[in-house]
Amino acid sequence: MPFLSSSGLWIICILLVATVYVRLRSRSSRKRLPPGPRGLPVLGNIHQFSPLRPYLKFREWAFQYGEIFRIRVGPQEFIVLNSSDAADELLANRSKIYSSRVAPHVAHDLMSAGQRMLFMSYNEKAWKVSRKYIQGAVGPASSSMERFCRFADLEAVILLHDLLRYDKQQEGFKDGISTPSVHTDIENHWFSLVRRYTTSLVMTLTYGKRVSQIQNNPRVHKIYEVVEKMTQVAQPGHYLADAFPIMRKLPDALAPWRKEGRKLHNWEMELWGGLLAEQQALIRSGVHGESFVSAYLTARAEAGLENLPGRGVTDDGWMRDELLTYNAATILEAGSDTTASGIQAFVLFMLNNPHTLQKAREEIDRVVGETRLPSFEDEAKLPYFVACIKETLRRHSAIIGGVPHKVDEDDTYKGYFIPKGSIVLGNTYAIHMDPVRYPNPDVFTPERFHKPTEPTRWGSGPDSTDRDHYAFGWGRRYCPGAHIAEWSMFVVCARLLWAFDFRNPSGCSAPDANDELGTWSDGFLCVPKMFAVEWKVRSEAKEKLILQKLEDAQEVWILEGLSEVAR
Numbered sequence: 001m002p003f004l005s006s007s008g009l010w011i012i013c014i015l016l017v018a019t020v021y022v023r024l025r026s027r028s029s030r031k032r033l034p035p036g037p038r039g040l041p042v043l044g045n046i047h048q049f050s051p052l053r054p055y056l057k058f059r060e061w062a063f064q065y066g067e068i069f070r071i072r073v074g075p076q077e078f079i080v081l082n083s084s085d086a087a088d089e090l091l092a093n094r095s096k097i098y099s100s101r102v103a104p105h106v107a108h109d110l111m112s113a114g115q116r117m118l119f120m121s122y123n124e125k126a127w128k129v130s131r132k133y134i135q136g137a138v139g140p141a142s143s144s145m146e147r148f149c150r151f152a153d154l155e156a157v158i159l160l161h162d163l164l165r166y167d168k169q170q171e172g173f174k175d176g177i178s179t180p181s182v183h184t185d186i187e188n189h190w191f192s193l194v195r196r197y198t199t200s201l202v203m204t205l206t207y208g209k210r211v212s213q214i215q216n217n218p219r220v221h222k223i224y225e226v227v228e229k230m231t232q233v234a235q236p237g238h239y240l241a242d243a244f245p246i247m248r249k250l251p252d253a254l255a256p257w258r259k260e261g262r263k264l265h266n267w268e269m270e271l272w273g274g275l276l277a278e279q280q281a282l283i284r285s286g287v288h289g290e291s292f293v294s295a296y297l298t299a300r301a302e303a304g305l306e307n308l309p310g311r312g313v314t315d316d317g318w319m320r321d322e323l324l325t326y327n328a329a330t331i332l333e334a335g336s337d338t339t340a341s342g343i344q345a346f347v348l349f350m351l352n353n354p355h356t357l358q359k360a361r362e363e364i365d366r367v368v369g370e371t372r373l374p375s376f377e378d379e380a381k382l383p384y385f386v387a388c389i390k391e392t393l394r395r396h397s398a399i400i401g402g403v404p405h406k407v408d409e410d411d412t413y414k415g416y417f418i419p420k421g422s423i424v425l426g427n428t429y430a431i432h433m434d435p436v437r438y439p440n441p442d443v444f445t446p447e448r449f450h451k452p453t454e455p456t457r458w459g460s461g462p463d464s465t466d467r468d469h470y471a472f473g474w475g476r477r478y479c480p481g482a483h484i485a486e487w488s489m490f491v492v493c494a495r496l497l498w499a500f501d502f503r504n505p506s507g508c509s510a511p512d513a514n515d516e517l518g519t520w521s522d523g524f525l526c527v528p529k530m531f532a533v534e535w536k537v538r539s540e541a542k543e544k545l546i547l548q549k550l551e552d553a554q555e556v557w558i559l560e561g562l563s564e565v566a567r
């Protein structure tokens with residue numbers, strides 16, 4: 001059978017079968033699908049948008065087709081919702097049937113061995129169990145928020161101190177030597193100091209271990225490498241086997257992605273599995289801090305299940321080791337770069353809008369004064385500053401394109417048929433840039449959210465129809481870490497404004513926040529590219545206070561008995 005040796009012919013056969021399948025399916029459905037651009041047979045619209053920046057094309061199509069449009073990626077139907085009304089109605093009000101996912105085959109089945117909850121279907125027991133525990137560890141319950149606020153308060157002091165020291169190291173800035181506005185080495189850049197803050201925080205909540213230093217810390221850098229790799233591998237269009245399920249039946253010799261996916265699984269498990277094994281050893285030795293994983297392992301051991309290797313959940317709902325380690329990993333991954341980039345984006349918008357920066361700083365100075373740091377308790381008295389954070393999340397949230405959901409049953413919306421199994425995407429970018437809902441959407445305008453006489457309402461309020469923005473998604477897949485993300489942005493950004501006269505180094509101008517391609521990275525996480533900032537402390541008194549708070553923080557770490565994450 002010489003023809004079988006040609007992978008090209010195999011692929012053609014498969015594509016032909018897929019074409020026939022798609023044609024038959026579309027003929028059998030006489031119902032009215034939403035409008036959308038014409039695509040190619042078999043491939044659909046896959047060639048019409050950049051898989052690394054789909055949100056730009058999706059916004060154009062939103063203008064053209066209105067609040068709902070349909071495209072096809074291979075055989076996969078893709079319904080895009082471009083108004084907050086449509087997204088609220090389907091993804092929130094009808095979330096019982098709109099909360100699944102279409103898992104990318106290579107990223108989920110192979111790289112994650114089916115254990116990454118972000119990709120799991122709504123009806124999977126493993127998702128329900130995972131969601132419950134993650135929500136408990138990082139969600140809005142008062143016990144987790146109390147723990148989070150205690151550690152965030154201390155970690156934010158360390159960040160201030162790191163930036164004080166960082167400024168002193170950047171002699172080039174002070175001498176007026178021009179510094180490139182785009183760096184490639186994150187290791188010694190202030191971006192990594194913000195990453196240290198977010199990663200240490202989620203590491204403490206998850207494993208009871210701190211990250212005191214990010215430089216020369218390959219393990220912590222690897223968390224970011226895994227996120228980068230995973231989001232790249234999961235990108236629609238990256239593998240034909242994701243779009244054409246029939247290709248998954250090919251033998252190993254014709255399916256190079258299979259070997260690659262399994263290799264990636266082993267690579268990431270060196271990190272995640274290592275963290276779990278260390279925690280198990282600590283528990284056995286009786287010396288371990290308070291954390292999500294240690295509390296879970298202790299409870300599981302008390303139920304007589306100390307050793308529970310393997311994947312998934314038991315019949316009575318206990319997570320086996322590999323699912324547990326992936327859930328811990330999910331908190332580390334989802335809670336690190338997203339929040340760090342939110343803080344970096346805030347700094348970028350402040351540098352782009354000096355009058356806003358001045359107004360927010362004046363509010364903070366008025367409420368806080370010189371002799372103490374801004375704290376969580378100041379929130380109600382800082383409505384303009386809170387509005388600046390909301391506007392940052394509206395104008396450019398890290399997951400700018402939204403995370404696709406899948407619908408589990410046939411449905412209709414305003415007369416349009418939405419077939420079961422379609423991917424349904426809340427088009428966050430188009431919604432956030434809707435000129436009716438947000439006049440002059442390109443312009444950074446915190447005033448649109450500034451309501452000084454009303455109590456503070458964060459994006460994470462319970463009612464999705466009454467939200468200021470949609471940076472955290474919708475319905476039953478709504479981001480469980482939204483509260484801690486917003487609170488981190490609150491405490492860190494307030495302290496940055498209070499402590500530093502941050503500005504562009506002389507000879508550099510801030511990157512233009514409206515330059516989508518030049519200033520923001522591409523990919524699933526669309527975050528600011530590195531840019532230079534001079535961190536100049538605003539007064540000696542403030543510097544002294546930061547140094548004193550640093551000593552207090554270090555005493556608390558010792559009292560809490562928090563160990564350091566091994567490098």
Ligand code: HEM
Nearest residue numbers: 118138334335338339342399403472473474477479481485
């Ligand atoms: C500014 C920071 C953050 C942003 C913009 C963000 C945004 C999002 C979005 C858009 C989703 C998908 C929602 C949907 O499918 O409708 C999501 C899911 C998720 N987020 Fe966040 N997030 C942030 C921070 C965090 C933090 C700090 C954590 C945890 C420590 C976290 C944990 C998760 C998890 C576990 C999911 C998956 C939920 C599921 O699939 O059921 N996120 N996030």
